[in-house]
Amino acid sequence: MTLITDVRLRRILDSRGNPTVEADVVTESGGFGRAAAPSGASTGEYEAVERPPSEAIAAAREDAVPRLVGEAYAGNQREVDAALHAADGTDDFSEIGANSAVAISMAAAKAGADVLGAPLFQHLGGAFRGQNFPIPLGNVVGGGEHAADATDIQEFLVAPVGAPSVEDAVFANATVHSTVADLLEERDVPCGKGDEGAWAPSIDDSEAFEIVDEAVSIVQDEVGFNIGFGLDVAGAELYDSDAGTYEYSDRSRDTDEQIEYIAELVREYDLVYVEDPLDEDDYDAFADLTDEVGDQTLICGDDLFVTNTDRLVEGIDRGAANSILIKPNQIGTLTDAFDAIELAAQNGYDPVISHRSGETEDTTIAHLAVATDAPFIKTGAVGGERTAKLNELIRIADDAT
Ligand SMILES: C=C(OP(=O)(O)O)C(=O)O
Numbered sequence: 001m002t003l004i005t006d007v008r009l010r011r012i013l014d015s016r017g018n019p020t021v022e023a024d025v026v027t028e029s030g031g032f033g034r035a036a037a038p039s040g041a042s043t044g045e046y047e048a049v050e051r052p053p054s055e056a057i058a059a060a061r062e063d064a065v066p067r068l069v070g071e072a073y074a075g076n077q078r079e080v081d082a083a084l085h086a087a088d089g090t091d092d093f094s095e096i097g098a099n100s101a102v103a104i105s106m107a108a109a110k111a112g113a114d115v116l117g118a119p120l121f122q123h124l125g126g127a128f129r130g131q132n133f134p135i136p137l138g139n140v141v142g143g144g145e146h147a148a149d150a151t152d153i154q155e156f157l158v159a160p161v162g163a164p165s166v167e168d169a170v171f172a173n174a175t176v177h178s179t180v181a182d183l184l185e186e187r188d189v190p191c192g193k194g195d196e197g198a199w200a201p202s203i204d205d206s207e208a209f210e211i212v213d214e215a216v217s218i219v220q221d222e223v224g225f226n227i228g229f230g231l232d233v234a235g236a237e238l239y240d241s242d243a244g245t246y247e248y249s250d251r252s253r254d255t256d257e258q259i260e261y262i263a264e265l266v267r268e269y270d271l272v273y274v275e276d277p278l279d280e281d282d283y284d285a286f287a288d289l290t291d292e293v294g295d296q297t298l299i300c301g302d303d304l305f306v307t308n309t310d311r312l313v314e315g316i317d318r319g320a321a322n323s324i325l326i327k328p329n330q331i332g333t334l335t336d337a338f339d340a341i342e343l344a345a346q347n348g349y350d351p352v353i354s355h356r357s358g359e360t361e362d363t364t365i366a367h368l369a370v371a372t373d374a375p376f377i378k379t380g381a382v383g384g385e386r387t388a389k390l391n392e393l394i395r396i397a398d399d400a401t
């Protein structure tokens, strides 16, 4: 019943106004799945390759579609994803493009769920999923590659760790987002928003810490549960590999100073989450920082691991980080993303399912987080392409109870 009978690919708009790949998968019994590829701006060097959408679509039509239509079953995700790898024939999806691959992979999963009449998270995770929900990490202030003339640190993320429900957590993040706007206005700081909907004021990182800290305490008192916050430093974007230093607007830090700086921030602000505090090639520095504060906070590898099990194995061997960011388009298929999540969980690394800065209305990652019992999901706080995922989590929780 889930034999794939048609795969259609098209260019659609992403949230930055750039083209991206959307895939439709149709099955023998009329099952239908549609999914779209997201796109990064602060991409890791070791990510699978995103090709220009029209090239990715042409290559996938020629090489991948014939291996799927009449050949593969949408309900058999490993078979679909193996066909995508075979069609591509490279290690990094540079032939058909990770954007075509991930759109087809996710659309096939949705078609498989459609035939079963089950929600996607249940098709992917089984009948016993849907009891636990991830804590949403909400981006409220940001800069780096996501906004010009704003903070050096890419993302200041709210983490409502004490929220009694996913709905309370989602609304708490949105309230912190609007409270940050009030505090910025009080300080006469004008600002627009960055790519992920976070405020992008022209302030330095230390002022951003003050404001986010204050906003979090105000909202915490209002809602009556514990709210923490964290960061995506996007260290590789700050790192100057020739000089061996992290370049901030006001100063440089060498690797030891960067480790000390982050460790101090963890202690001072009780940070619950720190993503990519160091360069994507520096497993040793990640290991040193994990040694120092890994018992107090999550040290998450995004550009470090790029959802890749080989890189995660290296990290596990060397004690680098204690958490991994999972972005399906960094690796190209749901099977590869699942393998990374399972390897992480088996080794005590918390998987954090994540959006990209360029997004669409696609909600697959909300289901992936529930399907894998991931403790966190990073998918912004406001903005239609972000609330698509957050509202889907609320719907899943509502349907499951
Ligand atoms: C979501 C992120 O940004 P991008 O999609 O630009 O890599 C990130 O760095 O975690």
Ligand SMILES: [Mg+2]
Pocket (backbone or CB within 6 Å): 232, 234, 275, 276, 302, 303
């Ligand atoms: Mg990141």
